[in-house]
Amino acid sequence: MTQLDLIRNFSIVAHIDHGKSTLADRLIQMTGTVADRDMKAQMLDSMDIERERGITIKANTVRIEYPAKDGKTYILNLIDTPGHVDFAYEVSRSMRAVEGSLLVVDASQGVEAQTLANVYQAIDAGHDIVPVLNKIDLPAAEPDRVKAQIEDVIGIDASDAIPISAKSGLGIADVLEAIVTRLPPPKGDRDAPLKAMLVDSWYDAYLGVVVMIRVMDGVIRKGDRVRMMQTNAVYGIDKLAVLKPQMVDIAELGPGEIGIFTASIKQVRDTRVGDTITHERKGCETALPGFKPAQPVVFCGLFPVDANDFEPLRDAIEKLALNDASFSYEMETSAALGFGFRCGFLGLLHLEVIRDRLEREYDLDLITTAPSVVFKLHMKDGEVRDLHNPADMPDLTYIDHIEEPRIKATIMVPDEYLGDILKLCQDRRGIQLDLSYAGSRAMVVYDLPLAEVVFDFYDRLKSVTKGYASFDYTISEYREDFLVKMSILVNEEPVDALSMMVHRDRAEARGRAMVEKLKELIPRHMFKIPIQAAIGARVIARETLSAMRKDVTAKCYGGDATRKKKLLEKQKAGKKRMRQFGKVEIPQEAFISALKMDS
Amino acid sequence: MEDWQAAGFGLYVHWPFCQSKCPYCDFNSHVAAQIDQRRWAEAYIAEIKRTAALVPGRTLRTIFFGGGTPSLMEPETVEAVIQAALSSWNAANDIEITLEANPGSVEAARFAGYRQAGVNRVSLGVQALNDTDLRRLGRMHSVTEARAALDIAQASFDRVSFDLIYARQDQTLAQWEAELTEALRLSSGHLSLYQLTIEDGTVFGERHARGLLRGLPTEDLGADFFDLTQDLCNAAGMPAYEVSNHAKPGQEARHNLIYWQAGDYAGIGPGAHGRLTRDSVRFPTAAERTPGLWLAAAESPLGVTDMEHALTPEEQAIEYLLMGLRLSSGISLARLSAMLTHPYPATAIDDLESLGLVHVQEDVLSVTAKGRPLLNAVLEKLVGAL
Ligand SMILES: Nc1nc2c(ncn2[C@@H]2O[C@H](COP(=O)(O)OP(=O)(O)OP(=O)(O)O)[C@@H](O)[C@H]2O)c(=O)[nH]1
Ligand SMILES: C[S@@+](CC[C@H](N)C(=O)[O-])C[C@H]1O[C@@H](n2cnc3c(N)ncnc32)[C@H](O)[C@@H]1O
Ligand code: SF4
Ligand SMILES: [Mg+2]
Numbered sequence: 001m002t003q004l005d006l007i008r009n010f011s012i013v014a015h016i017d018h019g020k021s022t023l024a025d026r027l028i029q030m031t032g033t034v035a036d037r038d039m040k041a042q043m044l045d046s047m048d049i050e051r052e053r054g055i056t057i058k059a060n061t062v063r064i065e066y067p068a069k070d071g072k073t074y075i076l077n078l079i080d081t082p083g084h085v086d087f088a089y090e091v092s093r094s095m096r097a098v099e100g101s102l103l104v105v106d107a108s109q110g111v112e113a114q115t116l117a118n119v120y121q122a123i124d125a126g127h128d129i130v131p132v133l134n135k136i137d138l139p140a141a142e143p144d145r146v147k148a149q150i151e152d153v154i155g156i157d158a159s160d161a162i163p164i165s166a167k168s169g170l171g172i173a174d175v176l177e178a179i180v181t182r183l184p185p186p187k188g189d190r191d192a193p194l195k196a197m198l199v200d201s202w203y204d205a206y207l208g209v210v211v212m213i214r215v216m217d218g219v220i221r222k223g224d225r226v227r228m229m230q231t232n233a234v235y236g237i238d239k240l241a242v243l244k245p246q247m248v249d250i251a252e253l254g255p256g257e258i259g260i261f262t263a264s265i266k267q268v269r270d271t272r273v274g275d276t277i278t279h280e281r282k283g284c285e286t287a288l289p290g291f292k293p294a295q296p297v298v299f300c301g302l303f304p305v306d307a308n309d310f311e312p313l314r315d316a317i318e319k320l321a322l323n324d325a326s327f328s329y330e331m332e333t334s335a336a337l338g339f340g341f342r343c344g345f346l347g348l349l350h351l352e353v354i355r356d357r358l359e360r361e362y363d364l365d366l367i368t369t370a371p372s373v374v375f376k377l378h379m380k381d382g383e384v385r386d387l388h389n390p391a392d393m394p395d396l397t398y399i400d401h402i403e404e405p406r407i408k409a410t411i412m413v414p415d416e417y418l419g420d421i422l423k424l425c426q427d428r429r430g431i432q433l434d435l436s437y438a439g440s441r442a443m444v445v446y447d448l449p450l451a452e453v454v455f456d457f458y459d460r461l462k463s464v465t466k467g468y469a470s471f472d473y474t475i476s477e478y479r480e481d482f483l484v485k486m487s488i489l490v491n492e493e494p495v496d497a498l499s500m501m502v503h504r505d506r507a508e509a510r511g512r513a514m515v516e517k518l519k520e521l522i523p524r525h526m527f528k529i530p531i532q533a534a535i536g537a538r539v540i541a542r543e544t545l546s547a548m549r550k551d552v553t554a555k556c557y558g559g560d561a562t563r564k565k566k567l568l569e570k571q572k573a574g575k576k577r578m579r580q581f582g583k584v585e586i587p588q589e590a591f592i593s594a595l596k597m598d599s
Numbered sequence: 600m601e602d603w604q605a606a607g608f609g610l611y612v613h614w615p616f617c618q619s620k621c622p623y624c625d626f627n628s629h630v631a632a633q634i635d636q637r638r639w640a641e642a643y644i645a646e647i648k649r650t651a652a653l654v655p656g657r658t659l660r661t662i663f664f665g666g667g668t669p670s671l672m673e674p675e676t677v678e679a680v681i682q683a684a685l686s687s688w689n690a691a692n693d694i695e696i697t698l699e700a701n702p703g704s705v706e707a708a709r710f711a712g713y714r715q716a717g718v719n720r721v722s723l724g725v726q727a728l729n730d731t732d733l734r735r736l737g738r739m740h741s742v743t744e745a746r747a748a749l750d751i752a753q754a755s756f757d758r759v760s761f762d763l764i765y766a767r768q769d770q771t772l773a774q775w776e777a778e779l780t781e782a783l784r785l786s787s788g789h790l791s792l793y794q795l796t797i798e799d800g801t802v803f804g805e806r807h808a809r810g811l812l813r814g815l816p817t818e819d820l821g822a823d824f825f826d827l828t829q830d831l832c833n834a835a836g837m838p839a840y841e842v843s844n845h846a847k848p849g850q851e852a853r854h855n856l857i858y859w860q861a862g863d864y865a866g867i868g869p870g871a872h873g874r875l876t877r878d879s880v881r882f883p884t885a886a887e888r889t890p891g892l893w894l895a896a897a898e899s900p901l902g903v904t905d906m907e908h909a910l911t912p913e914e915q916a917i918e919y920l921l922m923g924l925r926l927s928s929g930i931s932l933a934r935l936s937a938m939l940t941h942p943y944p945a946t947a948i949d950d951l952e953s954l955g956l957v958h959v960q961e962d963v964l965s966v967t968a969k970g971r972p973l974l975n976a977v978l979e980k981l982v983g984a985l
């Protein structure tokens with residue numbers, strides 16, 4: 001057990017790519033938590049997909065020991081958080097477990113949209129904040145200008161912001177010292193009944209359900225019987241450990257400490273992020289306030305390519321949801337696709353990440369239906385219905401009007417790209433709310449329909465500004481508009497999984513883009529295939545995929561029989577990623593790709 | 600009657616050496632500095648004898664020397680192998696003995712010797728009738744040499760075929776039309792016309808993967824090439840009896856028909872495959888591919904050929920579909936169902952028939968002229984329905 005004043009808990013927050021994970025690497029390395037030979041870049045980004053995409057998706061916690069200049073050794077619990085807007089829930093959740101934040105700002109880029117969003121969250125969580133100016137090794141770094149910007153735009157004191165290079169290690173000693181001297185120790189009462197916050201949980205193939213906690217009051221020990229206050233489930237602690245970052249067993253955790261336990265938890269549903277854990281007997285009276293649940297904004301159907309994989313899919317989704325409280329799911333059936341799940345996500349990247357993880361970590365092949373936001377249908381009889389799935393759209397004669405979610409988007413962009421940004425927002429039915437300047441960077445605020453932003457706005461934004469713009473948004477309200485359901489017909493048959501809600505004025509353009517894209521995504525068949533977009537019975541766009549003309553092996557003699565057989569098996573494996581609609585096979589990627597617009 | 604008897608029994612002999620390696624070729628062929636032909640002859644003979652012990656008493660309908668470049672074999676080597684085969688099995692009266700030859704002058708000089716050894720059919724790898732394309736295909740011979748070799752071959756053997764590769768880089772339909780017309784004029788009854796295939800593990804395959812192989816036809820142009828080829832050959836009275844093989848009626852390659860009709864064949868030599876039926880069970884055989892290792896194995900007491908894993912009924916049916924539907928004459932549904940031990944499902948056929956891609960007449964299932972260029976897709980459906 002560690003004395004409270006020798007503990008510091010903090011999160012590292014920043015805009016995407018400003019160097020949080022690299023800074024975490026240096027802190028881990030400088031304190032000798034991990035031997036040099038075992039270090040690798042962004043070592044906390046341990047998932048394959050984090051490493052491939054070079055971004056953090058899950059918040060990660062590490063306990064390090066730091067012998068400070070005052071001669072005492074401190075226990076530091078650091079939480080590295082993701083920067084991308086789709087994973088903002090990870091950040092807000094993490095902040096509840098700690099008392100301070102290191103605000104990292106890339107000194108060559110300056111304050112960006114998520115810098116703002118994250119720092120405001122930290123302030124809301126009551127954190128003390130230490131600003132850190134990273135990447136000062138870059139020739140383009142302008143630490144002084146960025147300091148001024150932090151003060152102007154964010155409004156916090158940046159006079160003792162610490163200049164560092166997380167890459168080279170410059171300034172890391174100052175960061176460690178500042179953590180100890182400028183961030184507060186946690187509070188808590190060792191003698192009070194146990195009160196611990198369930199910060200995170202995940203499924204481990206060997207250990208089963210692993211639960212991460214932050215102890216507020218009291219002490220938890222191996223062997224203790226504990227109760228989850230929301231679900232009332234009771235378990236005995238099998239293993240108690242801290243993450244360094246690998247698990248190291250520990251006898252007990254006291255106030256202010258962060259660690260993990262396992263308890264032979266069978267019911268994945270018993271562990272809810274934000275829940276309070278106490279002892280079965282002599283427990284605490286009141287639970288912690290819990291976390292505000294995340295509000296999924298993009299929905300899509302996930303179906304197994306092979307109908308027999310429904311149960312494995314259910315199992316996989318439950319286990320993954322354990323690790324990601326921001327994702328929601330419920331069972332769904334579709335005429336064409338059979339049994340699956342309607343899932344909610346915080347954005348399209350989040351959707352892609354979850355789908356990827358399900359496929360890789362649980363070895364499933366999935367069909368993703370066209371993503372959609374939630375529309376509100378105001379029926380003529382006064383009822384208001386949520387429409388999560390365009391396929392469920394009732395007959396128009398019963399509908400009075402339809403509302404869609406709108407967002408307030410904040411975009412920061414260098415002056416020279418402002419024109420492109422304004423055009424992009426205008427094209428997406430945006431209404432400009434504000435435009436201001438901080439130096440040569442413009443900050444524009446737009447009111448936009450969420451549906452126009454969710455799929456590819458972020459990608460477009462990055463490409464029209466060569467990556468120099470940043471973007472953040474919050475949902476503002478529901479508003480009526482002229483919205484219609486556009487269906488897609490492939491070979492004269494409607495494909496529900498591709499239908500979508502669109503603004504009437506944009507329907508032709510979207511329909512045209514969709515059918516053109518599908519024409520490229522669907523492979524040629526032995527017959528020609530009309531691909532149409534329609535509103536009701538009216539076709540608004542049409543393309544024809546011509547029939548396959550040649551697919552024949554030129555030479556096939558004695559030795560080739562075996563080879564040909566193998567080839568056929570390989571083709572069959574490729575076909576696994578296709579789904580049959582009537583006589584047509586549609587590749588699984590088509591459902592999302594078709595929605596990404598090129599203009 | 601055992602199933603293989605529908606097509607009969609043949610012997611394939613693989614000679615794995617060439618003078619140089621062509622950039623498109625993924626055959627088991629190697630360039631060797633020195634070849635001890637006596638040793639090779641002995642090894643082939645030993646293997647033939649061992650195989651004959653596994654399937655004794657057969658009537659041998661055909662022998663095929665393939666490669667590599669079998670026209671690098673000394674006529675004595677060829678003769679020794681033929682003699683071993685003829686003394687191991689009963690030769691059919693009209694036995695067909697084919698040798699693949701490259702159309703260089705050195706090879707042509709051996710033709711008389713081959714004829715003496717018993718070869719009665721030659722297949723020449725002409726590949727192109729213009730020198731620019733021959734060079735781009737990495738061939739060692741010129742058009743003049745090829746024509747001379749063809750003349751000598753036609754004078755020396757009853758039956759002569761030659762191969763052309765088309766849909767080459769930058770080739771136009773008009774150029775191919777002229778070239779094929781010329782080829783049809785030169786032909787004495789059999790032609791193999793292959794669309795250039797880019798194979799993995801070849802020089803072309805490598806270049807293609809790096810995006811450096813330009814001027815290859817698109818799918819649509821490839822289809823136009825194929826259609827043009829069918830039209831010209833049909834008009835010349837040499838329709839396709841197989842996807843890439845054209846013959847005047849009666850001039851078909853009988854050896855290759857054994858493969859396509861799912862007969863039995865012994866495969867002798869490095870990398871050679873065979874299909875052998877014993878006690879009504881069909882076994883695939885595949886020999887070691889590396890020439891040196893094969894030679895050592897053939898010289899060892901155990902030999903090369905092993906017959907461990909029989910083909911399952913389903914595998915046999917797949918092979919019959921894959922091979923048999925290449926033929927214009929198609930396959931027997933009764934034979935297919937017998938292999939499967941249950942009737943082949945009709946629904947798969949119905950769909951394809953309604954698209955005009957296959958045709959059923961009584962017991963015969965065949966791929967139509969419209970379906971032939973899409974054969975792989977058709978097969979995928981038919982095999983998928985198994
Ligand atoms: N030159 C330079 N590059 C740095 C420095 N710190 C980080 N980088 C680079 O910046 C990129 C992003 O670094 P990360 O540590 O992954 O950034 P992050 O903030 O964790 O990113 P997300 O987790 O995706 O939000 C990587 O290519 C790093 O190598 C630095 O001090 N100097
Ligand atoms: C066993 S090969 C070679 C016979 C002989 N060595 C020769 O090259 O003339 C038989 C035929 O297959 C054809 N062939 C080989 N590789 C090919 C490819 N990649 N694409 C198309 N045809 C090919 C050639 O026409 C060749 O003549
Ligand atoms: S094409 Fe013929 S000559 Fe060329 S390498 Fe292949 S087998 Fe040898
Ligand atoms: Mg990171």
